Amino acid sequence: MRPLLSWAGRRAVLARTYSPGPSAGYRGASGAQGYVRNPPVGTCDLQGELDRFGGISLRLARLDALDRLDAAAFQKGLQAAVQQWRSEGRTAVWLHIPILQSRFIAPAASLGFCFHHAESDSSTLTLWLGEGPSRLPGYASHQVGVAGAVFDESTRKILVVQDRNKLKNMWKFPGGLSEPGEDIGDTAVREVFEETGIKSEFRSLLSIRQQHTNPGAFGKSDMYIICRLKPYSFTINFCQHECLRCEWMDLNDLAKTENTTPITSRVARLLLYGYREGFDKIDLAVEELPAVHTGLFYKLYHKELPDNYKTMKGID
Numbered sequence: 121m122r123p124l125l126s127w128a129g130r131r132a133v134l135a136r137t138y139s140p141g142p143s144a145g146y147r148g149a150s151g152a153q154g155y156v157r158n159p160p161v162g163t164c165d166l167q168g169e170l171d172r173f174g175g176i177s178l179r180l181a182r183l184d185a186l187d188r189l190d191a192a193a194f195q196k197g198l199q200a201a202v203q204q205w206r207s208e209g210r211t212a213v214w215l216h217i218p219i220l221q222s223r224f225i226a227p228a229a230s231l232g233f234c235f236h237h238a239e240s241d242s243s244t245l246t247l248w249l250g251e252g253p254s255r256l257p258g259y260a261s262h263q264v265g266v267a268g269a270v271f272d273e274s275t276r277k278i279l280v281v282q283d284r285n286k287l288k289n290m291w292k293f294p295g296g297l298s299e300p301g302e303d304i305g306d307t308a309v310r311e312v313f314e315e316t317g318i319k320s321e322f323r324s325l326l327s328i329r330q331q332h333t334n335p336g337a338f339g340k341s342d343m344y345i346i347c348r349l350k351p352y353s354f355t356i357n358f359c360q361h362e363c364l365r366c367e368w369m370d371l372n373d374l375a376k377t378e379n380t381t382p383i384t385s386r387v388a389r390l391l392l393y394g395y396r397e398g399f400d401k402i403d404l405a406v407e408e409l410p411a412v413h414t415g416l417f418y419k420l421y422h423k424e425l426p427d428n429y430k431t432m433k434g435i436d
């Protein structure tokens with residue numbers, strides 16, 4: 121969550137606080153423009169940035185003096201800062217701690233901060249200062265897995281694998297977890313290639329499964345998305361670490377076999393229906409559209425609109 125302020129604007133609202141120093145005259149400067157020169161050695165200069173929700177973001181990586189500070193002095197400084205931010209009516213504190221400064225996590229927790237999330241090199245803790253229960257948004261609630269149903273219309277064969285790491289060896293579609301910033305279709309194509317050696321291209325999205333407290337999702341929920349892919353190579357060279365078997369199987373056989381998972385069986389029947397009646401009956405196609413607020417682009421998946429609805433011509 122980045123403040124929507126220019127650097128000059130942000131400087132104007134920096135909330136600067138000092139813990140009580142040994143000598144007189146060093147008090148916490150209140151007000152948005154507070155400033156104190158030459159803070160005494162051993163004190164803690166905690167500058168935060170105001171966000172658009174009235175919260176303070178405190179990034180320890182940007183504070184040079186912290187290298188020489190011990191946990192107790194940090195706790196004192198943070199306590200004074202929180203007190204001041206509370207009196208100024210701030211709603212929350214976001215505390216970003218680089219992994220090498222993790223000694224500051226426990227002092228923050230003792231003041232009521234809780235973990236919000238962690239990345240490989242940092243953690244973020246929050247403290248709600250506003251009225252009533254916290255309105256801060258939680259972190260990620262799902263992991264996203266994507267599989268590719270690679271279907272060759274000319275032979276009516278579908279690409280299936282058996283997972284080496286499962287207790288029961290059932291046929292399923294190759295797939296795996298999406299990487300940060302990766303489009304759903306790109307995950308399907310990448311995972312299919314990594315696991316089977318088959319090259320393919322994205323055609324459509326076929327189904328979405330949501331499952332809570334999935335054992336492989338570190339306590340989070342799992343979103344498992346199956347895409348229809350079209351192959352453009354056919355020689356299997358499967359990954360020995362992940363797969364036990366890999367085959368091109370007749371789609372009818374996959375739709376009928378009991379040696380598969382319920383979701384694979386259901387999607388096999390869906391594909392059979394699309395193959396016979398037209399894929400427009402089952403496909404969620406993708407289109408890229410511009411986002412209004414960010415200027416970025418996103419992918420929208422939905423059933424194809426009839427032409428007259430695309431143009432809205434001849435529609436009341």
Ligand SMILES: NC(=O)C1=CN([C@@H]2O[C@H](COP(=O)(O)OP(=O)(O)OC[C@H]3O[C@@H](n4cnc5c(N)ncnc54)[C@H](O)[C@@H]3O)[C@@H](O)[C@H]2O)C=CC1
Nearest residue numbers: 264265266285292295296297342343344361362381383384
């Ligand atoms: N119903 C179905 O047909 C199935 C659906 N899924 C879904 O597929 C997605 C995940 O796909 P996967 O193929 O499992 O992921 P993946 O293809 O991204 O990674 C699987 C590989 O990661 C490694 N790995 C995973 N956990 C590990 C651990 N704790 N320690 C060491 N290595 C580990 C192993 O090498 C494993 O073979 C999820 O969304 C899941 O719900 C998974 C299995 C069956």
Ligand SMILES: [Mg+2]
Nearest residue numbers: 294295296362
């Ligand atoms: Mg996999």
